[in-house]
Amino acid sequence: MGDVSILPWQGRVLADHVSPIIASPAGLGAGKTRLLIEWVLHRGWVNSPIPSMLVEPTFGMVTDVLLPQFEEIFDQRKIRYRWVGPQGGGRKSSTITVMPGYGVPDYDILLRSADDPRRLDGKNIGCAGVDEAGQCKPGTIDRVRRRTRHPHAKIRQLFLTGTPENLGEYYEWCEGKPQPGTALIRADTTENIFLPDDYVTTTLSHLDEEDREQYMRGRFITKGSRAYRAFDRGQHNRPCEGVGGGRVEVGADFNVGKMSWVLAMMRGPNECHVFDEVIGWDTTTEEQAERLTERLQERIAAESGGRVPHVVDVRRRTTIHVDPSAKNRSVRASESDVQSLRRMGFEVKCNPEPIPVKDRVATVNARLRNGHLYIDGARCTLLTKALEQQGRDSNGDPVKDAAPKRDMSAETDALGYLLFGHPSWRATVPVGNSVRPGSYV
Numbered sequence: 001m002g003d004v005s006i007l008p009w010q011g012r013v014l015a016d017h018v019s020p021i022i023a024s025p026a027g028l029g030a031g032k033t034r035l036l037i038e039w040v041l042h043r044g045w046v047n048s049p050i051p052s053m054l055v056e057p058t059f060g061m062v063t064d065v066l067l068p069q070f071e072e073i074f075d076q077r078k079i080r081y082r083w084v085g086p087q088g089g090g091r092k093s094s095t096i097t098v099m100p101g102y103g104v105p106d107y108d109i110l111l112r113s114a115d116d117p118r119r120l121d122g123k124n125i126g127c128a129g130v131d132e133a134g135q136c137k138p139g140t141i142d143r144v145r146r147r148t149r150h151p152h153a154k155i156r157q158l159f160l161t162g163t164p165e166n167l168g169e170y171y172e173w174c175e176g177k178p179q180p181g182t183a184l185i186r187a188d189t190t191e192n193i194f195l196p197d198d199y200v201t202t203t204l205s206h207l208d209e210e211d212r213e214q215y216m217r218g219r220f221i222t223k224g225s226r227a228y229r230a231f232d233r234g235q236h237n238r239p240c241e242g243v244g245g246g247r248v249e250v251g252a253d254f255n256v257g258k259m260s261w262v263l264a265m266m267r268g269p270n271e272c273h274v275f276d277e278v279i280g281w282d283t284t285t286e287e288q289a290e291r292l293t294e295r296l297q298e299r300i301a302a303e304s305g306g307r308v309p310h311v312v313d314v315r316r317r318t319t320i321h322v323d324p325s326a327k328n329r330s331v332r333a334s335e336s337d338v339q340s341l342r343r344m345g346f347e348v349k350c351n352p353e354p355i356p357v358k359d360r361v362a363t364v365n366a367r368l369r370n371g372h373l374y375i376d377g378a379r380c381t382l383l384t385k386a387l388e389q390q391g392r393d394s395n396g397d398p399v400k401d402a403a404p405k406r407d408m409s410a411e412t413d414a415l416g417y418l419l420f421g422h423p424s425w426r427a428t429v430p431v432g433n434s435v436r437p438g439s440y441v
Contacts, residue, residue, distance in 0.1 A: 126153030251418025360416030
């Protein structure tokens with residue numbers, strides 16, 4: 001199969017031909033996807049012509065993550081192959097036929113997604129690997145495991161890898177209730193000597209110690225503490241003046257029962273000063289926008305000697321950052337929230353894809369730790385309370401309450417949209433695995 005440069009942890013995985021299950025929770029950039037491909041090529045070669053299978057959480061990850069790396073390896077090693085794209089009938093699947101030559105029979109690698117785990121049932125295979133197993137739908141791992149039963153396979157093995165996102169099914173297979181014979185081989189980001197020199201020191205600098213254990217050292221973390229542990233009222237609460245000049249940046253959460261918007265200004269090259277919050281109960285987007293306009297008019301007039309700016313001027317200098325779900329048609333209106341706000345004269349920016357919760361939380365905590373985020377505690381009482389008291393569930397996500405009056409998530413969600421939406425305030429790199437920031441539209 002040609003010369004391969006591998007890391008020590010990757011070598012331990014490849015050398016284990018005996019364990020029926022290998023579980024490798026891995027940090028970001030540890031080299032898990034590359035290993036998955038090296039592993040399936042080797043196992044397929046040993047078991048040929050018996051097929052193997054690789055599974056990604058979505059078929060988009062099959063085409064965007066797996067196929068480019070397969071093609072790179074095949075081109076480097078001059079391996080002949082044939083790729084058959086998605087099958088008919090709407091099934092999201094494809095197959096790579098590897099033609100190694102040298103008297104070794106051709107063998108297939110089935111590329112599948114976990115969009116619908118029921119579709120993973122099928123003929124017997126020798127080995128199967130699941131990438132980003134923590135993101136796959138419940139039942140995926142068990143269905144894949146049941147397929148690794150070909151009676152003539154020399155190696156029958158299931159390989160699970162991915163970032164330890166939560167304490168769900170992936171955790172149970174790795175550490176919670178592992179199957180007999182499971183080999184746990186953990187991968188640390190710092191082991192990957194092929195990463196850029198500044199990847200850990202700069203790119204992942206926004207992670208706190210608890211997140212480093214999870215996203216760098218590949219450890220499952222039981223999280224039940226504060227979601228925004230970096231917030232300190234004495235350090236981060238301060239009066240924010242000077243709204244009369246400059247652009248106003250607004251983070252908007254559109255919950256029907258409780259609509260929460262936070263208002264901010266930029267100070268210096270990258271400091272965010274949140275100077276007010278606008279909370280609406282059982283309101284519409286248009287009503288909330290009118291309330292925002294009036295609040296800004298009052299604030300600017302108070303700082304400029306009583307001169308009230310025109311509505312058009314206020315809205316022209318205001319940018320509202322929203323979550324992508326706001327592009328959907330509103331239950332209360334005949335147009336989307338984004339269209340409504342733009343029609344009223346506001347600039348609206350919306351990430352093209354939903355922003356992962358962990359990315360928003362990491363961004364807020366990073367700004368707090370770096371001293372680049374300040375909140376006017378006298379005016380932002382609900383936001384201050386949420387940053388100080390909002391807890392985390394066992395998966396590390398901020399706790400939400402079904403009752404709007406008790407729920408603290410709306411204010412922090414709005415702050416997260418604001419920070420993630422502004423290029424100067426967003427954390428260096430998101431910690432989620434499925435979404436990356438794109439061009440704002």
